[in-house]
Amino acid sequence: MIYAGVDRQRTHLVRGGFMSVPAIGETTIAPPVATGEPVRVSWEGSPWSLAGLGLLNTVLTILTLGIYSFWGRTEARRRIWSMIRMNGEPFVYTGTGLELFLGYIIVFFIITVPTILTFSVVPYVATYLLGPIAGPIVGAIVVVSYMVFIYLLIGTAVYRAMRYRLTRTQWRGIRGAVVGSHWLYGWHYFWTFIANYFTAGWMTPWRSNLLHRQLTNDMRFGETAFKYKGKAGPLYPPFVLVWIGGLIAFVIVIGGMALVSWTRIQESVEAAETGQPPVPAPLQWTEIAGIYGVFAMGGLVVLIFGAHYFARTLNYFTNNTTFAGVTGFKLRASALSLLWMQISNFLLAVLSLGILSPVAQARRLRYVVERLEILGGVDFPAIRQSTVAAGKRGEGLATAFDVDAFS
Amino acid sequence: MSMDTTTFAARWSDGQTAGSYRALVRLGHALEIAPEGVTEPVRWSPHRTMASVPLWPSSAEVLLRSLDHPGQTIYVEDPGFAAALLKVAPHLAAGSKRWRDIRPGLTVTAAVALVTGAVLALDLSPAAYVASLLPKDIRTIAGQQVLQVFTQGQGYCEAPEGNAALQTLTQKLKSASNTDAEFTVAVVNWELVNAFALPGEQIVVTRGLIEKAQSGDEVAGVVAHEMGHGIELHPEAGMVRAIGIAAAAELVFTGSSGTVGTLGTQMLELSYSRSAEREADEHALRILKEARISPKPLAEFFDRLAKEFDEPEDGSDAYELFSTHPPSPERSKLAAEAATYDSEPAMTSADWAALKAVCAGQPTVEDAPPEPSQQPPLPPT
Numbered sequence: 001m002i003y004a005g006v007d008r009q010r011t012h013l014v015r016g017g018f019m020s021v022p023a024i025g026e027t028t029i030a031p032p033v034a035t036g037e038p039v040r041v042s043w044e045g046s047p048w049s050l051a052g053l054g055l056l057n058t059v060l061t062i063l064t065l066g067i068y069s070f071w072g073r074t075e076a077r078r079r080i081w082s083m084i085r086m087n088g089e090p091f092v093y094t095g096t097g098l099e100l101f102l103g104y105i106i107v108f109f110i111i112t113v114p115t116i117l118t119f120s121v122v123p124y125v126a127t128y129l130l131g132p133i134a135g136p137i138v139g140a141i142v143v144v145s146y147m148v149f150i151y152l153l154i155g156t157a158v159y160r161a162m163r164y165r166l167t168r169t170q171w172r173g174i175r176g177a178v179v180g181s182h183w184l185y186g187w188h189y190f191w192t193f194i195a196n197y198f199t200a201g202w203m204t205p206w207r208s209n210l211l212h213r214q215l216t217n218d219m220r221f222g223e224t225a226f227k228y229k230g231k232a233g234p235l236y237p238p239f240v241l242v243w244i245g246g247l248i249a250f251v252i253v254i255g256g257m258a259l260v261s262w263t264r265i266q267e268s269v270e271a272a273e274t275g276q277p278p279v280p281a282p283l284q285w286t287e288i289a290g291i292y293g294v295f296a297m298g299g300l301v302v303l304i305f306g307a308h309y310f311a312r313t314l315n316y317f318t319n320n321t322t323f324a325g326v327t328g329f330k331l332r333a334s335a336l337s338l339l340w341m342q343i344s345n346f347l348l349a350v351l352s353l354g355i356l357s358p359v360a361q362a363r364r365l366r367y368v369v370e371r372l373e374i375l376g377g378v379d380f381p382a383i384r385q386s387t388v389a390a391g392k393r394g395e396g397l398a399t400a401f402d403v404d405a406f407s
Numbered sequence: 408m409s410m411d412t413t414t415f416a417a418r419w420s421d422g423q424t425a426g427s428y429r430a431l432v433r434l435g436h437a438l439e440i441a442p443e444g445v446t447e448p449v450r451w452s453p454h455r456t457m458a459s460v461p462l463w464p465s466s467a468e469v470l471l472r473s474l475d476h477p478g479q480t481i482y483v484e485d486p487g488f489a490a491a492l493l494k495v496a497p498h499l500a501a502g503s504k505r506w507r508d509i510r511p512g513l514t515v516t517a518a519v520a521l522v523t524g525a526v527l528a529l530d531l532s533p534a535a536y537v538a539s540l541l542p543k544d545i546r547t548i549a550g551q552q553v554l555q556v557f558t559q560g561q562g563y564c565e566a567p568e569g570n571a572a573l574q575t576l577t578q579k580l581k582s583a584s585n586t587d588a589e590f591t592v593a594v595v596n597w598e599l600v601n602a603f604a605l606p607g608e609q610i611v612v613t614r615g616l617i618e619k620a621q622s623g624d625e626v627a628g629v630v631a632h633e634m635g636h637g638i639e640l641h642p643e644a645g646m647v648r649a650i651g652i653a654a655a656a657e658l659v660f661t662g663s664s665g666t667v668g669t670l671g672t673q674m675l676e677l678s679y680s681r682s683a684e685r686e687a688d689e690h691a692l693r694i695l696k697e698a699r700i701s702p703k704p705l706a707e708f709f710d711r712l713a714k715e716f717d718e719p720e721d722g723s724d725a726y727e728l729f730s731t732h733p734p735s736p737e738r739s740k741l742a743a744e745a746a747t748y749d750s751e752p753a754m755t756s757a758d759w760a761a762l763k764a765v766c767a768g769q770p771t772v773e774d775a776p777p778e779p780s781q782q783p784p785l786p787p788t
Binding site: 060064065067068070071074075078079082088089090092094096097098101112113116117120121123124125127128170171172173174175221222380381382383384385 | 418420421422423424425426427459460461468470472477478479480482484505508509511512513515516519542544545548549552650654
């Protein structure tokens with residue numbers, strides 16, 4: 001379907017949180033006549049073709065005491081980005097290993113070293129300056145305040161990593177951008193994290209919606225803005241289901257445990273009646289297997305409900321992202337396929353000791369690309385090159401915190 | 408589809424917008440691009456051209472960008488183009504590009520290896536230098552912190568007569584050391600045989616060592632050796648080194664190893680290099696000579712422990728001393744040769760008996776204290 005009078009652009013750009021989400025954007029200047037070119041995203045090649053690269057990266061990383069990892073990650077991204085096509089033409093990752101390396105070194109000196117010194121030196125210095133009573137108290141206050149500051153930085157790290165990746169992503173030579181304040185995002189990230197803790201997690205959908213809205217509305221492809229119009233409300237029904245799933249899992253575990261140890265319970269009741277001390281029989285392997293089985297079943301229930309919420313959120317986020325007022329595309333993530341993708345990816349990365357993580361990363365992106373449908377057309381010549389400065393350093397903060405905007 | 412062997416059909420983007428043009432690319436000394444509807448052809452220097460998608464001779468598609476024309480791209484879907492392009496611009500091949508990309512990384516690795524090698528080869532100790540800058544109060548507080556971790560729930564042996572005897576010995580050795588160092592010596596209630604020097608001129612001797620020793624001279628030798636470590640600031644250097652190693656590990660493992668939390672553990676496992684041990688021994692011999700105490704009993708003590716180390720009576724790991732103070736023939740010889748002056752016992756027999764009983768009445772504690780709890784260096788995610 002092509003909407004007349006409106007041009008439309010759709011691009012696949014990675015975004016924050018647990019995995020990539022495609023988004024649509026809005027032109028800043030709407031041209032009067034639609035010359036829409038139909039848009040199709042597709043995936044080219046097999047994620048497994050990155051297995052060799054994963055092995056090479058691991059070997060070189062070990063040989064260089066970790067220094068190569070920045071170049072290895074860059075090479076993996078270059079290959080993965082090129083597997084995503086829009087109208088047949090590949091996406092391009094233009095970041096370099098050196099940028100990632102320098103970004104990390106700078107963060108090492110302004111964050112990691114002060115952190116080590118704060119933990120190891122401040123208590124001594126405080127005691128030295130203020131004596132044995134006031135010193136440790138002041139030292140503890142300094143350390144705790146520092147921790148708060150560090151937590152404040154986590155959200156900014158996510159945002160800045162996203163900005164780095166978008167400015168290093170190109171299609172037909174046009175690059176992405178993120179134009180807002182990383183401090184504002186970091187602050188939202190921080191206070192909602194604390195508030196969510198005190199509301200027993202019930203702010204989770206509201207929080208993800210808030211963070212997603214800020215990030216999406218700050219995103220650009222060229223000069224063209226993205227707009228997100230979703231609300232937290234529709235995310236609550238699947239979220240309530242997660243809690244119900246938790247209850248079901250609890251009943252399964254308790255009931256299952258009672259079933260597995262039924263004879264044991266009977267024996268101890270009899271022993272109590274006869275007044276003899278119970279003699280515990282050694283644990284049978286059937287009982288051990290039963291207990292593991294019960295916990296596995298409970299865990300699976302929680303995972304399925306969690307995946308359902310996750311899939312609904314992804315679809316909702318995608319379907320409510322707009323471009324020039326038009327919602328023209330649809331994501332079809334489903335709980336089971338998502339669960340399988342996440343579990344198999346987890347096993348891939350863990351069982352291969354991280355060697356296959358580029359494969360897992362590619363599978364994660366392919367999952368979204370292959371389930372995305374785009375309706376309508378885009379006046380590509382109306383999308384102008386970004387004028388936002390690209391910045392010189394890469395996502396060091398995110399690396400130091402081990403948070404990732406991408407995978 | 409190729410028109411001839413050097414001209415190929417392509418799509419060209421101008422870098423201003425996301426539109427694209429049909430174009431012809433001719434491979435010669437330059438890449439000559441003739442977009443449809445654009446009068447002036449565009450020329451790219453092959454040396455300023457980059458492959459945006461990894462490029463092999465067999466690649467079915469080629470995506471290029473130019474450093475001279477930011478944003479411009481050429482996309483060619485022609486199985487013959489990659490091989491033809493690589494003839495003109497071999498540096499675009501994925502392999503050689505990758506090699507160029509990782510060169511800075513390899514340079515950094517080589518530089519780190521070189522500096523590390525130089526520090527080891529020239530026996531430089533940056534940690535010792537930093538340690539020498541620390542004021543006395545800081546060193547004392549650091550030592551007290553380590554001692555606190557050390558003695559968690561273990562306690563000291565504090566029988567008054569024994570303690571007084573130890574103080575007398577300490578004073579004697581301290582004045583013989585000819586330094587301003589204010590040494591304090593304490594006995595901790597552990598069964599293992601060991602002695603430690605801690606930051607801030609603090610020395611700890613274990614109950615196991617006191618009970619294993621056969622004379623006050625032996626204990627005096629051990630204490631003098633630990634004083635040697637203290638004079639040379641070896642414990643302080645070890646602490647600085649531990650922090651440095653933690654920082655380096657944090658750097659190498661990109662912040663994932665929780666190294667800061669293991670600092671305390673590392674400080675407990677201070678083990679000195681051979682040269683540090685030799686320095687401490689030299690100080691010990693000097694102090695003992697000045698105090699007119701024979702170093703022979705110390706050598707004998709080491710020999711005896713070495714023998715028992717080979718055939719432990721109880722099969723235990725009680726001779727922990729040897730993991731940090733490896734016995735060496737040179738060391739025994741050094742002690743034996745130095746015994747060329749008149750000497751008197753380090754302690755009166757009454758004092759020695761009192762010291763021997765400093766832990767009497769206290770239940771023995773078999774194991775070293777638990778490791779200090781670990782703190783995450785950065786918030787978990």
